[in-house]
Amino acid sequence: MSQISVTVDGKQLSVEADQRPTHIFAENKEIVVCKINGVLKDLWTDLSEGDVVEGVSISSADGLAVLSHSTAHVMAQAVQEVYANTRLGIGPPIKDGFYYDFDPENTFNPDDLTKIESAMRKIIKEGQRFRRRVTTEAEALKELAHEPYKCELIGIKGPAGEEASVEVGGSELTIYDNLGRDGNPVWSDLCRGPHLPSTKHIPAFKLMRTAAAYWRGSEKNPMLQRIYGTAWPSQDELNAYLELLAEAEKRDHRRLGTELDLFSFPEEIGSGLAVFHPKGGIVRRAMEDYSRIRHEEEGYEFVYSPHITKAALFETSGHLQWYADGMYPPMILDEEYNADGTVKRAGQQYYMKPMNCPFHNLIYKSRGRSYRELPLRLFEFGTVYRYEKSGVLHGITRARGFTQDDAHIYCTKEQMVGELDSLLTFVLNLLRDYGLNDFYLELSTKNDEKFVGEDSDWEEATEALRKAATAQNLELVLDEGGAAFYGPKISVQAKDAIGRTWQMSTIQVDFQLPQRFELEFSATDGTRQRPVMIHRALFGSIERFFGVLTEHYSGAFPPWLAPVQAIGIPVADTFSDYLGDVIKQMRKAGIRAELDASDDRMQKKVRNAQMQKIPFMVIAGEEDQKAGAVSFRYRNGEQKNGIPIADAIAEIKKVVQERTQV
Numbered sequence: 114m115s116q117i118s119v120t121v122d123g124k125q126l127s128v129e130a131d132q133r134p135t136h137i138f139a140e141n142k143e144i145v146v147c148k149i150n151g152v153l154k155d156l157w158t159d160l161s162e163g164d165v166v167e168g169v170s171i172s173s174a175d176g177l178a179v180l181s182h183s184t185a186h187v188m189a190q191a192v193q194e195v196y197a198n199t200r201l202g203i204g205p206p207i208k209d210g211f212y213y214d215f216d217p218e219n220t221f222n223p224d225d226l227t228k229i230e231s232a233m234r235k236i237i238k239e240g241q242r243f244r245r246r247v248t249t250e251a252e253a254l255k256e257l258a259h260e261p262y263k264c265e266l267i268g269i270k271g272p273a274g275e276e277a278s279v280e281v282g283g284s285e286l287t288i289y290d291n292l293g294r295d296g297n298p299v300w301s302d303l304c305r306g307p308h309l310p311s312t313k314h315i316p317a318f319k320l321m322r323t324a325a326a327y328w329r330g331s332e333k334n335p336m337l338q339r340i341y342g343t344a345w346p347s348q349d350e351l352n353a354y355l356e357l358l359a360e361a362e363k364r365d366h367r368r369l370g371t372e373l374d375l376f377s378f379p380e381e382i383g384s385g386l387a388v389f390h391p392k393g394g395i396v397r398r399a400m401e402d403y404s405r406i407r408h409e410e411e412g413y414e415f416v417y418s419p420h421i422t423k424a425a426l427f428e429t430s431g432h433l434q435w436y437a438d439g440m441y442p443p444m445i446l447d448e449e450y451n452a453d454g455t456v457k458r459a460g461q462q463y464y465m466k467p468m469n470c471p472f473h474n475l476i477y478k479s480r481g482r483s484y485r486e487l488p489l490r491l492f493e494f495g496t497v498y499r500y501e502k503s504g505v506l507h508g509i510t511r512a513r514g515f516t517q518d519d520a521h522i523y524c525t526k527e528q529m530v531g532e533l534d535s536l537l538t539f540v541l542n543l544l545r546d547y548g549l550n551d552f553y554l555e556l557s558t559k560n561d562e563k564f565v566g567e568d569s570d571w572e573e574a575t576e577a578l579r580k581a582a583t584a585q586n587l588e589l590v591l592d593e594g595g596a597a598f599y600g601p602k603i604s605v606q607a608k609d610a611i612g613r614t615w616q617m618s619t620i621q622v623d624f625q626l627p628q629r630f631e632l633e634f635s636a637t638d639g640t641r642q643r644p645v646m647i648h649r650a651l652f653g654s655i656e657r658f659f660g661v662l663t664e665h666y667s668g669a670f671p672p673w674l675a676p677v678q679a680i681g682i683p684v685a686d687t688f689s690d691y692l693g694d695v696i697k698q699m700r701k702a703g704i705r706a707e708l709d710a711s712d713d714r715m716q717k718k719v720r721n722a723q724m725q726k727i728p729f730m731v732i733a734g735e736e737d738q739k740a741g742a743v744s745f746r747y748r749n750g751e752q753k754n755g756i757p758i759a760d761a762i763a764e765i766k767k768v769v770q771e772r773t774q775v
């Protein structure tokens with residue numbers, strides 16, 4: 114056998130010409146797929162002289178995607194084994210798993226998933242090899258004549274959309290055969306690959322749920338049945354993932370929003386448009402009040418702007434050119450008609466605002482500005498409307514109407530470094546005050562294909578952002594070429610109590626809007642100069658941050674945010690008057706305190722307070738009344754007895770003032 118020379122994980126090797134990566138990596142069970150000359154390939158791929166081969170671990174992002182897709186592939190095989198007359202759609206990997214779309218004779222039910230899972234287990238146990246086979250369009254159409262959806266994909270080979278790229282996205286049309294123990298194909302699927310070497314490399318998986326889905330995402334197409342699943346490199350990792358899902362489900366802000374009576378989405382108003390109930394209103398106001406105080410301390414000035422505007426403003430800003438899809442359609446106002454109904458004077462188009470920036474620019478421009486006024490920091494709780502697709506709406510974290518805690522900072526170039534540095538410190542400290550403590554930063558740099566402004570400006574701003582980020586001693590992730598065309602940005606990513614990452618604040622430098630709005634200031638030497646503009650939303654939107662905090666705290670808000678901070682629970686009716694008076698004193702001291710005067714028994718009242726996640730239960734019985742005291746019961750079940758009333762008030766006020774959790 115002749116020898117060929119290849120590079121494997123950086124090392125030059127001489128191997129027999131019929132050796133494949135699966136042989137080369139045979140010792141390392143973690144390696145399930147490989148890159149050959151930079152392209153992801155099956156471990157069964159033939160090697161050629163000079164190939165550069167890198168092993169890809171099952172735990173890497175590429176490895177997980179291949180694991181997910183291979184499991185989807187096995188699921189499709191199992192479905193056709195159990196329900197022979199099921200036709201196949203597409204089956205791509207997604208975040209934390211995969212799906213496959215099917216056209217079954219009957220709608221799948223939860224029992225079906227169990228049946229399919231056990232058929233999958235059998236296939237996995239058999240260790241069927243995935244064999245790649247190159248085919249032609251004509252051959253594939255003949256072979257897959259019974260699969261109309263696959264045939265349609267063959268017809269549109271090329272730009273088939275991102276999801277179908279798993280089937281036909283490669284440069285060649287390929288079919289994968291699953292080989293049984295005797296080496297003969299037992300099942301085949303049109304697929305680009307790559308796959309795991311064999312089905313036995315699937316260590317742990319679970320089918321999650323079914324959903325209806327239109328073929329290729331269009332409501333003009335037939336409705337298919339989608340099965341979602343998840344696959345992991347080990348049973349432990351699968352278990353951890355399922356636990357995280359269960360925990361996330363318990364914390365889901367949409368569920369807690371109802372249980373704690375915080376907000377709702379009445380159908381009469383429309384999807385993505387929330388109303389806040391009194392209790393949610395208290396949390397929201399506490400969030401806003403504190404933010405307002407801190408912004409004032411940091412030198413921000415508060416402004417207000419209307420919700421709608423003539424189209425011309427968004428033409429100037431450029432939003433109508435590049436953001437029209439995300440805006441509600443225009444209203445035509447002030448149209449005048451002749452007696453015969455024809456238009457005498459054309460109307461004006463008005464738009465709901467998707468962003469506040471253009472309004473703030475008009476405030477800046479309302480008169481001449483001097484360098485002495487800079488940095489000028491304009492802040493607004495600005496309500497905006499964005500026409501999000503209904504499929505992406507998600508409670509108050511992704512809505513169609515929401516209020517940004519939006520600020521625009523106008524400064525000189527010389528001020529930019531210092532401004533970005535203090536801005537980032539301010540942003541992070543404020544997030545910490547709300548109880549988020551685990552961050553990393555992401556720096557998005559210039560996309561060389563798509564940008565406005567001078568290279569030197571970009572470099573300067575990017576360096577300023579990098580400097581500000583580095584000074585925080587946090588992990589800094591580079592998003593190379595990921596900036597919007599109008600300037601670089603830093604985004605703050607925060608981890609919540611169960612380790613999920615949320616993108617929070619963004620600090621965005623903008624080279625474009627000052628130009629489009631011809632913003633100027635008179636410099637020290639009397640010349641007219643253009644200011645640097647920085648967009649900055651700290652919460653993103655108040656609603657979204659509300660949702661994140663609700664999930665982070667699982668609804669058990671720290672006392673300073675809690676709708677009800679203390680609830681009075683008398684041991685028996687006889688102590689109601691005494692406790693009622695204590696609660697009155699608490700209210701006078703500024704504490705959000707209530708007396709549970711219902712007919713419920715004490716134990717029921719305690720349970721209700723627990724369900725409402727109220728930080729302090731203030732309990733009074735005979736001994737308390739005699740001593741002029743109360744007892745505290747905390748959310749964790751601990752109890753403290755005989756606290757003098759003044760001390761009780763002081764304890765609650767202290768944790769509220771210090772914004773600590775109890």
Ligand SMILES: [Zn+2]
Nearest residue numbers: 186289304306
């Ligand atoms: Zn496949």
Ligand SMILES: [Zn+2]
Nearest residue numbers: 469470648649
């Ligand atoms: Zn802005």
